[in-house]
Amino acid sequence: MxxxxxxxxxxxxxxxxxxxxxxxxxxxxxxxxxSENNAIKKIFDFPERGYIYDRNGKLLVANQPSYDIMVVPREIKNIDTLEFCKLLHISKADFIRKVKKATVYSPMLPSVFLAQLNKAEYAAFQEKERKFEGFYAQKRSLRDYQVKDCANIFGFITQVNDAILKNNEYYNSGDLIGKQGVEQEYEEILRGIKGVKYLLRDKHNKIIGPYKNGEFDTISQQGNDLTLTIDHELQKYGTDLMINKRGGIVAIEPKTGEILTLVSAPTFDPAMLVGRQRSKNYTALYNDSISKPLYDRGLQATYPPGSPFKIITGLIGLQEGVINEQSTFYCNHGANFGRFMGCHCGLHTLQLNNGIYKSCNSYFGNTYKRTIEKYKNSFYSVDNWSKHVKSFGLGQYLGTDMPIGAKGLVPTSKLYKKMYKGAPIRSSYIISNAIGQGEILTSPMQLANMMATVANRGYYYTPHIVKNIKNQKLDKKFTTRHNTTIDKQYFEPVIQGLEDVYNNGTGSGFRVEGIKICGKTGTAENKIRVGGKTYQLKDHSIFVAFAPRDNPKIAIAVFIENSGYGATWAGPIATLMIEKYINGKISRTDLEERMLKGSLAPEYKKIENIIYQRFPDRSSEKDSALSSVEAQVGEAKKEEEND
The missing domain is CATH 1.20.5 (Single alpha-helices involved in coiled-coils or other helix-helix interfaces)
Known part of the structure; x- marks a missing residue:
C-alpha cells in the first residue's frame, strides 16, 4: 500500500x-x-477629480485640462536636445537633471519630465512630438477655481513624493494627490479611479494596436463630488472683513456642527498653486514666516481665550454649587487673590448676570477660587475642573474632517505637580485660569464649538466641513451627540447674561435691531520672545457669540491678532457676520465701512521691525518669535500638550 x-x-x-x-x-x-514587457505599453487614463460645491449649490472648484510631458529614459534615441529644450523653454542642464531623476525612478517605466503644460504649450510640443522618441504627452486635469478665497479650506494638488510611491500602490511617479484641506482629507473620494489601456508594439517599438483587443483595458471613473457645509457668500464676506488683519473667523451651525465659515487671514488666491508656477508660488508663501498665509489660524493657532472663558467658569460654578444666580461678590476695580487681578467694573457688588455683561474679574476670580477650594484634595479639584472644561471640546483634538488642527491646552494636576514640585495647588497660584489667561490655550475652532455648545444648552456635534458626498454617507461621528458635564438648567442664566452683553454691556455699541445676539468680548495678553527677550505687544481682540437666542442658527468666534479690546475689532466683525447670515443684508453700514476699511498693518509692521532688528538676515531663527503664555510653564506644559 x-x-x-x-x-x-x-x-x-x-x-x-x-x-x-x-x-x-x-x-x-x-x-x-x-511585468515590464517591452512589447506592451501601458497608458493611463486619468479621471477628473470630483467637483466641490458650497452648501447652497454654488460651484467652487471644477477642473481644467492639462498636459504632462512623460519620459521613458531607455527609449530616448537620437533626439535634438537643443531643439527640445527650446521648444519647452528649459535649459540643457534642466534636461539632463530631469532625465537622470526619471532614470533613478525607472529606466523602463514612464515618469513626468515636465508637468502641467497649458493648451498652447502642449500644441507646440504635439506638432513635433514624433521627433522626440522616448517622450510623449499625457493628458490630466488640474483644478479650476471658481472663487478667489477658501484656499485654506480647499488645499491644493501636487505630485506624489517618493514616500507615497513606496507606501501606496495606487500612485505612479508624476501622479497628482491632494495636499492639505479637503483635497487631502477626501483624496480617495475626489481622485476617482484611473483607467488603463494596454497597447502592443512591434519590434521597431511602434504601436500596432490594443493588446488582446482591449480585453484588459479599463475605463476611468470620475471622482465623487463634494458639497461643503461652507456658505460661500458668508465666507467671502468674512475674508473681505479680514483684509489687512491677521486672525481667524470660525462659524458653526449649532444644531448640526456644520462649519459655515472658516476664514484665516492673511490668505491667498488658490489659483496660485495651479500650473507651472505652482512650485515658485508655494515656496514664496511658505517662506513668508511673518504673515504665514499657509498657516490656518482658525484651526492651528492657539491663544489664551481671555474673557470668553468666563462663560465656562460661571457654568462650572453653578454645576458645582459654589454659586447661584443671586451670589454676590464685591469689585473694587478688580480683586486681590494674592496678586491683584484688575478689571474695568469700577466699584460694584455683582451677581452672575451683571458679572457676565460687565466681564468682572472679581466675580469670576471668586467663583473659580470657590470651585478649586471646594474639595480638600487640590489635585482632585483641578482635575474635576479640567473634566468640566474638556466636556466642551476644549483641550482636545475635536476630530474635524480637516487634516490639521491644534489640541490647545486645559491644564490638569499633572502639569501643576511638575510646576510646583508636588506641593498642594493653591487657588491663588492658578487664579488666572478663571479669566482665560493662565495656562489655558484654545483655537478659534474650539471657541466657536464652545459657543455652539452653549447655544445648544449643553451638547455639540463634531464640527465638520463636508455636508454631502455623492454616492456615499458621512461618517457617523459627525452625527453623534456629545454632552457636557453641565446640567441644562444652568445654561439659561448664563445665556441671559450673554444677551445682556449687547443690551447693557461691552457689546452695546454694535447692537443690531431685530436679532437677539448672545456674545462675549475678550482680550488676550500677547507677548513674543525674540532672541531670548520677551516683548509685550498689543493684546489680541476676541469675540464669541451665537444668534438668535432661541433656536440658534449660527455660533461664531472671531480672533484678531494685536488689535486691542474685543469690542474694537472682533465684536463688530462677529456682529456683521451674524447679521449677514441671518438677514442676508447689513443694516449697520457704518460698522461695515469701518471694518472693511480698517487696517492693522501699522501694528504688524512694529512686530516685523522687532524681529528683523534681531535677525536682519531674515534667517529661520526668527520663527522662534511666537506668541506664548507665561514662560514658567516651560517643559511641563509641553508634556501636558502631548498627553
Whole structure:
C-alpha cells in the first residue's frame, strides 16, 4: 500500500504544478501585464477629480485640462536636445537633471519630465512630438477655481513624493494627490479611479494596436463630488472683513456642527498653486514666516481665550454649587487673590448676570477660587475642573474632517505637580485660569464649538466641513451627540447674561435691531520672545457669540491678532457676520465701512521691525518669535500638550 501511495502523491503534486504553470504562463496574462514587457505599453487614463460645491449649490472648484510631458529614459534615441529644450523653454542642464531623476525612478517605466503644460504649450510640443522618441504627452486635469478665497479650506494638488510611491500602490511617479484641506482629507473620494489601456508594439517599438483587443483595458471613473457645509457668500464676506488683519473667523451651525465659515487671514488666491508656477508660488508663501498665509489660524493657532472663558467658569460654578444666580461678590476695580487681578467694573457688588455683561474679574476670580477650594484634595479639584472644561471640546483634538488642527491646552494636576514640585495647588497660584489667561490655550475652532455648545444648552456635534458626498454617507461621528458635564438648567442664566452683553454691556455699541445676539468680548495678553527677550505687544481682540437666542442658527468666534479690546475689532466683525447670515443684508453700514476699511498693518509692521532688528538676515531663527503664555510653564506644559 505504501509503495502505491508515495508515487501517487508525487504524480498528483507534479500534475498540480504543471497545470498551475500552464495557467500562469499561457492562460493568465495578469503577470505579463504587471511585468515590464517591452512589447506592451501601458497608458493611463486619468479621471477628473470630483467637483466641490458650497452648501447652497454654488460651484467652487471644477477642473481644467492639462498636459504632462512623460519620459521613458531607455527609449530616448537620437533626439535634438537643443531643439527640445527650446521648444519647452528649459535649459540643457534642466534636461539632463530631469532625465537622470526619471532614470533613478525607472529606466523602463514612464515618469513626468515636465508637468502641467497649458493648451498652447502642449500644441507646440504635439506638432513635433514624433521627433522626440522616448517622450510623449499625457493628458490630466488640474483644478479650476471658481472663487478667489477658501484656499485654506480647499488645499491644493501636487505630485506624489517618493514616500507615497513606496507606501501606496495606487500612485505612479508624476501622479497628482491632494495636499492639505479637503483635497487631502477626501483624496480617495475626489481622485476617482484611473483607467488603463494596454497597447502592443512591434519590434521597431511602434504601436500596432490594443493588446488582446482591449480585453484588459479599463475605463476611468470620475471622482465623487463634494458639497461643503461652507456658505460661500458668508465666507467671502468674512475674508473681505479680514483684509489687512491677521486672525481667524470660525462659524458653526449649532444644531448640526456644520462649519459655515472658516476664514484665516492673511490668505491667498488658490489659483496660485495651479500650473507651472505652482512650485515658485508655494515656496514664496511658505517662506513668508511673518504673515504665514499657509498657516490656518482658525484651526492651528492657539491663544489664551481671555474673557470668553468666563462663560465656562460661571457654568462650572453653578454645576458645582459654589454659586447661584443671586451670589454676590464685591469689585473694587478688580480683586486681590494674592496678586491683584484688575478689571474695568469700577466699584460694584455683582451677581452672575451683571458679572457676565460687565466681564468682572472679581466675580469670576471668586467663583473659580470657590470651585478649586471646594474639595480638600487640590489635585482632585483641578482635575474635576479640567473634566468640566474638556466636556466642551476644549483641550482636545475635536476630530474635524480637516487634516490639521491644534489640541490647545486645559491644564490638569499633572502639569501643576511638575510646576510646583508636588506641593498642594493653591487657588491663588492658578487664579488666572478663571479669566482665560493662565495656562489655558484654545483655537478659534474650539471657541466657536464652545459657543455652539452653549447655544445648544449643553451638547455639540463634531464640527465638520463636508455636508454631502455623492454616492456615499458621512461618517457617523459627525452625527453623534456629545454632552457636557453641565446640567441644562444652568445654561439659561448664563445665556441671559450673554444677551445682556449687547443690551447693557461691552457689546452695546454694535447692537443690531431685530436679532437677539448672545456674545462675549475678550482680550488676550500677547507677548513674543525674540532672541531670548520677551516683548509685550498689543493684546489680541476676541469675540464669541451665537444668534438668535432661541433656536440658534449660527455660533461664531472671531480672533484678531494685536488689535486691542474685543469690542474694537472682533465684536463688530462677529456682529456683521451674524447679521449677514441671518438677514442676508447689513443694516449697520457704518460698522461695515469701518471694518472693511480698517487696517492693522501699522501694528504688524512694529512686530516685523522687532524681529528683523534681531535677525536682519531674515534667517529661520526668527520663527522662534511666537506668541506664548507665561514662560514658567516651560517643559511641563509641553508634556501636558502631548498627553
Amino acid at each position: 505504501r509503495k502505491i501511495a508515495l508515487p501517487t502523491v508525487i504524480i498528483i503534486s507534479s500534475l498540480v504544478f504543471i497545470i498551475r504553470f500552464f495557467y500562469l504562463q499561457v492562460i493568465d496574462d495578469s503577470l505579463k501585464l504587471k
